[in-house]
Amino acid sequence: MSSIDTTADKTARKGRKPGAGNGSGPVDAGLEDLLEALRSILARDGTMPPERTVAEELSVKRHTLRRALGVMRSLGELEPARAGRRAAPQPVAGAALINSTNPLEVMELRLVLEPALARLAALRASPAEIERIRRAASTTPGTDPNAADIAFHRAIAAGSRNSLASELYVILHRVASDGRLRYTDSDASLVPERVRMRDAEHGVIADAIAARDPDGAERAMYQHLVAIQQKIMGRLSPGSAY
The missing domain is CATH 1.10.10 (Arc Repressor Mutant, subunit A)
Structure with a gap:
């Protein structure tokens, strides 16, 4: 695991007012x-x-x-x-990029980026941002499970207060959401039991962020993404039951 705890981060943990903007x-x-x-x-x-x-x-x-x-x-x-x-939407990630990658490469990059974002969120997120992360950790009734998952990970990216890292996450999400790579949407059509399991993993991450535990947040995010990676590998394997 990486260590991104800086003097500035320690200072940022003190005295931030609820509802403060960026x-x-x-x-x-x-x-x-x-x-x-x-x-x-x-x-x-x-x-x-x-x-x-x-x-x-x-x-x-x-x-x-x-x-x-x-x-x-x-x-x-x-x-x-x-x-x-009326500008026509122009995806940041072009077809050439999407065609040159695969779901496992996407997960490899998520495993590099998102644990670090969770760590930074534990160090830097405001009380309002932490509350948003905690709310997003649970999929409310009637909400699309995939949209709820996106909202949770976006909330953590925002809570990291690193605009460049957050933008990289947005680009990565666009690539992962392309129809040609939808294996990465491992929770898009899950049965309720699997949604509950995912929410439980989200809850561990959110609790660590709320406790200002950067090591725990980083570790919990890494473990969560490894579980997703294993599901994708199972889906891509011949004869998979996923």
Whole structure:
């Protein structure tokens, strides 16, 4: 396991106010409510719908909505806004990249990146971010299991407070979510028992982050991802029962 505990991290653990943004000061209560509503939509749909659709659903003004979306982007919970009007979506990960990789390579990189993100979240996440991670650890009734899994891992990436690492996670997730690599969605259509098992693993990670235990958070994330890797290897093996 790596060790990323720095003097700055130790300092960051002291005196952070609940609801603090990513270095931009505290978030007011009204905006925090809007952020929670947006996170629920993101967990439900797996992606953020167009601004007009969201504004109508939540009955908020567009400028207020854009402010909240900006906060989520600064925290790494949403990808950066694209410049230009009506620009056709351009995936960061092109077809050549997706065609040149495979589910096991994706998991190898997740095993390198995500335990470190969990470690950083244990050191740096604000109380509000930790509470978000703990809530996301459990799949609520009626929520798509895959969307819930994405929301949990995104919350940890945001809690790491490392914008570059969070962006790398977003790119990695886009690659993993491509239809040609859907073996990586090992929990997308799980029976309830397997969802409960996954939530239990998420809970161990969240508890370690909440306890400010970087070693425990890193270890728990690594073990969680190894379990997913083993499922993928089983699915890819001839005659697999997965």
